[in-house]
Amino acid sequence: xxxxxxxxxxxxxxxxxxxxxxxxxxxxxxxxxxxxxxxxxxxxxxxxxxxxxxxxxxxxxxxxxxxxxxxxxxxxxxxxxxxxxxxxxxxxxxxxxxxxxxxxxxxxxxxxxxxxxxxxxxxxxxxxxxxxxxxxxxxxxxxxxxxxxxxxxxxxxxxxxxxxxxxxxxxxxxxxxxxxxxxxxxxxxxxxxxxxxxxxxxxxxxxxxxxxxxxxxxxxxxxxxxxxxxxxxxxxxxxxxxxxxxxxxxxxxxxxxxxxxxxxxxxxxxxxxxxxxxxxxxxxxxxxxxxxxxxxxxxxxxxxxxxxxxxxxxxxxxxxxxxxxxxxxxxxxxxxxxxxxxxxxxxxxxxxxxxxxxxxxxxxxxxxxxxxxxxxxxxxxxxxxxxxxxxxxxxxxxxxxxxxxxxxxxxxxxxxxxxxxxxxxxxxxxxxxxxxxxxxxxxxxxxxxxxxxxxxxxxxxxxxxxxxxxxxxxxxxxxxxxxxxxx
Amino acid sequence: xxxxxxxxxxxxxxxxxxxxxxxxxxxxxxxxxxxxxxxxxxxxxxxxxxxxxxxxxxxxxxxxxxxxxxxxxxxxxxxxxxxxxxxxxxxxxxx
Numbered sequence: 001x002x003x004x005x006x007x008x009x010x011x012x013x014x015x016x017x018x019x020x021x022x023x024x025x026x027x028x029x030x031x032x033x034x035x036x037x038x039x040x041x042x043x044x045x046x047x048x049x050x051x052x053x054x055x056x057x058x059x060x061x062x063x064x065x066x067x068x069x070x071x072x073x074x075x076x077x078x079x080x081x082x083x084x085x086x087x088x089x090x091x092x093x094x095x096x097x098x099x100x101x102x103x104x105x106x107x108x109x110x111x112x113x114x115x116x117x118x119x120x121x122x123x124x125x126x127x128x129x130x131x132x133x134x135x136x137x138x139x140x141x142x143x144x145x146x147x148x149x150x151x152x153x154x155x156x157x158x159x160x161x162x163x164x165x166x167x168x169x170x171x172x173x174x175x176x177x178x179x180x181x182x183x184x185x186x187x188x189x190x191x192x193x194x195x196x197x198x199x200x201x202x203x204x205x206x207x208x209x210x211x212x213x214x215x216x217x218x219x220x221x222x223x224x225x226x227x228x229x230x231x232x233x234x235x236x237x238x239x240x241x242x243x244x245x246x247x248x249x250x251x252x253x254x255x256x257x258x259x260x261x262x263x264x265x266x267x268x269x270x271x272x273x274x275x276x277x278x279x280x281x282x283x284x285x286x287x288x289x290x291x292x293x294x295x296x297x298x299x300x301x302x303x304x305x306x307x308x309x310x311x312x313x314x315x316x317x318x319x320x321x322x323x324x325x326x327x328x329x330x331x332x333x334x335x336x337x338x339x340x341x342x343x344x345x346x347x348x349x350x351x352x353x354x355x356x357x358x359x360x361x362x363x364x365x366x367x368x369x370x371x372x373x374x375x376x377x378x379x380x381x382x383x384x385x386x387x388x389x390x391x392x393x394x395x396x397x398x399x400x401x402x403x404x405x406x407x408x409x410x411x412x413x414x415x416x417x418x419x420x421x422x423x424x425x426x427x428x429x430x431x432x433x434x435x436x437x438x439x440x441x442x443x444x445x446x447x448x449x450x451x452x453x454x455x456x457x458x459x460x461x462x463x464x465x466x467x468x469x470x471x472x473x474x475x476x477x478x479x480x481x482x483x484x485x486x487x
Numbered sequence: 488x489x490x491x492x493x494x495x496x497x498x499x500x501x502x503x504x505x506x507x508x509x510x511x512x513x514x515x516x517x518x519x520x521x522x523x524x525x526x527x528x529x530x531x532x533x534x535x536x537x538x539x540x541x542x543x544x545x546x547x548x549x550x551x552x553x554x555x556x557x558x559x560x561x562x563x564x565x566x567x568x569x570x571x572x573x574x575x576x577x578x579x580x581x582x
């Protein structure tokens with residue numbers, strides 16, 4: 001039944017509801033798949049086989065009594081930055097290696113209420129800081145399309161597991177591109193929703209004004225199903241928006257006629273691989289043929305986005321990560337003679353180099369004498385970047401661009417040059433700074449057979465039009481459905 | 488932008504409650520220097536009179552009723568602590 005592993009959430013829903021396959025059989029197939037290929041891909045940090053089988057049994061009961069929800073019995077993987085009650089939530093860090101949260105994140109409560117099946121927790125860059133999943137304290141995840149290459153990051157495990165067919169779909173988190181960039185590198189759909197649409201309660205914090213949870217899936221429709229399931233106001237997250245869940249699958253059914261697609265000239269620059277540009281252009285052409293109008297636009301402050309981001313994100317991170325002090329939870333060093341030494345040793349031994357680098361940068365930018373020059377300045381430039389988008393969305397409904405300047409690079413290629421690594425997020429970061437939604441949609445392959453993703457962006461809370469564009473793009477391209485076999 | 492010195496990095500490490508070996512200090516100093524030079528490009532941008540953005544959405548004063556609701560039991564709260572005793576977190580002697 002190998003082909004069952006290729007199916008999307010919506011296709012599986014039919015099979016499950018008609019009784020052609022049970023949730024327990026489906027879960028069993030996925031657990032077998034993990035057992036046979038994860039030693040190559042290394043996407044899972046924790047596999048929760050027993051819990052998954054229990055959930056599947058419960059799902060079958062629900063299906064039998066006719067009360068199935070869209071995700072009932074669907075096997076999913078969860079990025080290890082989302083709190084799961086009683087199940088290790090490590091953030092791929094030595095600091096939280098043995099941390100078992102005493103509560104579930106809101107998104108987990110919502111998935112459990114639908115009786116979705118969790119197969120396990122997925123690898124990531126430590127505390128979501130990175131673009132390659134090489135910063136995991138445990139091991140590097142590999143790109144299922146080429147095991148010598150990175151899957152992207154920080155949600156590298158979440159993207160690789162979907163592409164390697166080790167889960168139907170997954171959840172990731174995106175602070176500067178951490179869902180969209182790995183989705184692009186692994187050839188899956190990845191969505192960062194509007195800031196505030198999905199509750200961050202139980203998401204381990206990196207940069208609180210930028211972080212957002214979102215889905216990684218095999219199709220745009222699946223991303224809509226997952227987002228509809230996890231979105232909604234939550235009083236436990238004070239930045240969660242009091243707004244009804246958007247009706248995405250309905251808007252997908254509308255065509256592209258009259259939709260204006262903005263093409264920002266600052267995103268088609270030197271340094272973007274030729275084959276990435278040509279694949280993106282095929283996507284644009286497909287949209288145009290379906291009735292969309294292409295409009296040239298400008299986002300003039302794009303070149304300042306990475307600098308702005310690395311000040312704001314690290315400043316927020318240095319504050320958020322001060323909680324890891326060896327007192328309430330997590331790792332504590334053994335060799336110390338007083339409290340101050342205990343803090344320093346714990347943090348020196350518990351954090352990896354990239355996390356320390358970012359804490360240092362953030363602390364520096366917030367320290368006396370530098371605050372105005374760095375943090376305040378960056379926050380002003382953030383306003384300019386937001387205004388760029390506001391102006392642009394006066395001329396267009398969605399914006400299209402590459403997700404990343406290149407396809408997946410080789411493991412180890414950028415690991416010693418943090419700045420080069422940061423530059424790979426150039427096209428995804430502005431979306432987080434502006435708090436708007438962005439999606440990576442697979443749009444082709446380079447000559448080495450590595451996936452290329454097209455990024456679609458829309459205005460604040462304009463998910464409906466974003467999905468409408470993405471769904472039609474996917475249909476218009478009509479890419480053959482193929483996945484790396486790994487056998 | 489002036490070059491960042493090892494002494495400054497040591498000071499920031501102290502503020503951030505981190506400890507580095509002399510070799511790490513040197514490596515971090517040169518990496519931070521490169522990153523700070525890069526982010527220093529913002530200096531060239533005129534932001535006179537631009538309001539800073541500190542949050543991605545416009546929500547101000549998110550009030551709720553001050554009602555007592557069930558909390559996590561103490562055993563669950565201390566279960567992940569490196570050291571706890573009688574419902575309290577144990578730390579090295581402070582005074």
